[in-house]
Amino acid sequence: MLRFVLPLLLTIAALHAADRPNILLLTCEDSSPHLGCYGDKNANTPNLDALAARGLRYTRAWSNAPVCAPARTCLISGRWAPADGAEHMRSEVPMPNGHQMYPQMLRAAGYYCTNNRKEDYNLTKPEGVWDDSSAKAHWKNRPDGKPFFAIFNDETTHESKIRARPHTLIHDPAKVVIPAYMPDTPEIRHDWAQHFDNVTTMDGHVGEKLKELAEAGLAEDTIVIFFSDHGTGIARSKRWPYNSGLQVPFIVHFPEKWKHLAPKDYKAGGTSDRLISFIDLAPTLLSLVGVQPPDYLHGRAFAGQHIAEPRQFAYGFRSRMDERIDITRSVTDGRYVYIRNFMPHLPQGQFLAYMFEQASTRSWFEQFTTNKTLNADQDAFWKPKQTEELYDLQKDPYETQNLAYGPKHDFERQRLSFALGQWLVETRDLSVVPEALRLSEAAGASPKDAFASEQALPYGDTLSAALTSSDRLLADPNYINKQLSDPQASIRYWAVTGYVLRGKSAVEADEAKLLPLLKDPVASVRIAAAYALADQGSEAAQKQAWPVLLTSANASQGSSIEATEALNVISHLGDKALPYKEQIAKLPITGPDSDPARVREYPSRLLAHLGSKLGFTPAKAAGEGKAKAGGKKKNKKQAAP
Numbered sequence: 001m002l003r004f005v006l007p008l009l010l011t012i013a014a015l016h017a018a019d020r021p022n023i024l025l026l027t028c029e030d031s032s033p034h035l036g037c038y039g040d041k042n043a044n045t046p047n048l049d050a051l052a053a054r055g056l057r058y059t060r061a062w063s064n065a066p067v068c069a070p071a072r073t074c075l076i077s078g079r080w081a082p083a084d085g086a087e088h089m090r091s092e093v094p095m096p097n098g099h100q101m102y103p104q105m106l107r108a109a110g111y112y113c114t115n116n117r118k119e120d121y122n123l124t125k126p127e128g129v130w131d132d133s134s135a136k137a138h139w140k141n142r143p144d145g146k147p148f149f150a151i152f153n154d155e156t157t158h159e160s161k162i163r164a165r166p167h168t169l170i171h172d173p174a175k176v177v178i179p180a181y182m183p184d185t186p187e188i189r190h191d192w193a194q195h196f197d198n199v200t201t202m203d204g205h206v207g208e209k210l211k212e213l214a215e216a217g218l219a220e221d222t223i224v225i226f227f228s229d230h231g232t233g234i235a236r237s238k239r240w241p242y243n244s245g246l247q248v249p250f251i252v253h254f255p256e257k258w259k260h261l262a263p264k265d266y267k268a269g270g271t272s273d274r275l276i277s278f279i280d281l282a283p284t285l286l287s288l289v290g291v292q293p294p295d296y297l298h299g300r301a302f303a304g305q306h307i308a309e310p311r312q313f314a315y316g317f318r319s320r321m322d323e324r325i326d327i328t329r330s331v332t333d334g335r336y337v338y339i340r341n342f343m344p345h346l347p348q349g350q351f352l353a354y355m356f357e358q359a360s361t362r363s364w365f366e367q368f369t370t371n372k373t374l375n376a377d378q379d380a381f382w383k384p385k386q387t388e389e390l391y392d393l394q395k396d397p398y399e400t401q402n403l404a405y406g407p408k409h410d411f412e413r414q415r416l417s418f419a420l421g422q423w424l425v426e427t428r429d430l431s432v433v434p435e436a437l438r439l440s441e442a443a444g445a446s447p448k449d450a451f452a453s454e455q456a457l458p459y460g461d462t463l464s465a466a467l468t469s470s471d472r473l474l475a476d477p478n479y480i481n482k483q484l485s486d487p488q489a490s491i492r493y494w495a496v497t498g499y500v501l502r503g504k505s506a507v508e509a510d511e512a513k514l515l516p517l518l519k520d521p522v523a524s525v526r527i528a529a530a531y532a533l534a535d536q537g538s539e540a541a542q543k544q545a546w547p548v549l550l551t552s553a554n555a556s557q558g559s560s561i562e563a564t565e566a567l568n569v570i571s572h573l574g575d576k577a578l579p580y581k582e583q584i585a586k587l588p589i590t591g592p593d594s595d596p597a598r599v600r601e602y603p604s605r606l607l608a609h610l611g612s613k614l615g616f617t618p619a620k621a622a623g624e625g626k627a628k629a630g631g632k633k634k635n636k637k638q639a640a641p
Contacts, residue, residue, distance in 0.1 A: 029157050029159075030232055062247060078281070080279060095126060180378075275312070347381070
């Protein structure tokens, strides 16, 4: 720790308040680059267009995560959230030892730091991060002579505001462009038009903040940065690590006084095709105030005194989204986007209670389930994924034509796949460790610290097991059956998951090897083994698997996350759960009080959905109301995913 603190203190001593810029961050939520300055003809955004006309607009900015809490975790930490075990939506884990959130470093450098007002970090916030983080936080409350760093977050464009009714549309729904991966329905057109209405309102709020800054006489002393936290809050954008979910508008303005801190390609009204992402913000802010970013940050400064060489690639991730478990990683070089799915047996559009509150999601799913005409691109959202995906953004901006399985683009696929693998190893991405196991082993400490050694997590072997098991083209179980007895629990987990992907013939062939794992000392392994056997095992194996699932699904006896893992499996098993309906109905809907509040609600959401499918009312926890049911009735094509 001393090696980071001492240089920081020496740097601070050499600085004077007059020599440092103010920094104003204006952020919005759930918005892709749907702005006039980005060429969107449907957008009405005069204030942001004017800011871009006198600043620099980044054309290849990625959020790292396509949903708020993980994205904001990357922002506040300057690190790849999966490296700290902080990537799930939502979760709460401790900061790694010796690490700080970037406002702590800015405050140490003499800045008055405010956040108005959203935080939503998956890392437990240490003491002293902000001078003020509240609805009243404002740069104008700073002490005399102090430079300020201030964030104002606008929630107008959030997903929840798209579904707000009643709403009189301003934008004409007939004129909005529907992405090629979605069908054209009135509900979908309405939601897109309402999103553009909200973008216009947000733009007005940006104008008010910039006017306030100018009227205070601070415009020439303040660097202004604008961006959104991830892509638009409509399905297959928000929550999915495609370009549609990760690309954000990103505009920076340097007044004349501070242009020497701007990147070399800065000019008024200009654009930059440098690849930047959210992990780059923390080192950039430190660089702007003259502080050398510490080595533990994963990002690279793109402006300031300590500007770094640009990366060739930007990276994205999706892990658990609220109550639904999935693992996907992505990488782009600016033209191609490569996706690696670690759970390709699951559809993209798993039922997720919050997402299904939106009319466009329900309309899209209804089109799928009622056998109405959807083309293959629109149908794909509700079907199992392919292990690898590759898209050419120049020719296919909606990312519908998968190029990963043809020889014509094999070079691009291998190049991006290799870059992604290197990144996962470099950062020690903890997605290879199932969440319940990760939290159990960390025992209240930082997951990053708990799995830092090769003894605790032989990373290369575990990543290799995950990649091999999740590749359905490697159909021979001999690739994975020897790993069923591996001493590393995460490797056993991936081996069993490989049988889930490969189906009945693989499970039947090695049922005798899978059965002992129902008694594995690690809950995540037991749950995965029970999934394989309850789904594709013999009748006798199924009877042994279900008690394992029901025990783990009892959140009051284990943990909220263990129950979430088990209830996900029960949900995927569909009608095979019917004989156990009464036992499932009696399961508690919340986990122990010792679990973080951010995860205790997820078992209740899953049980509500199971109740709607199987025909029961979930148990009522003491002091709580009934869990909210959701979903659709089963029909000829498919039940709610």
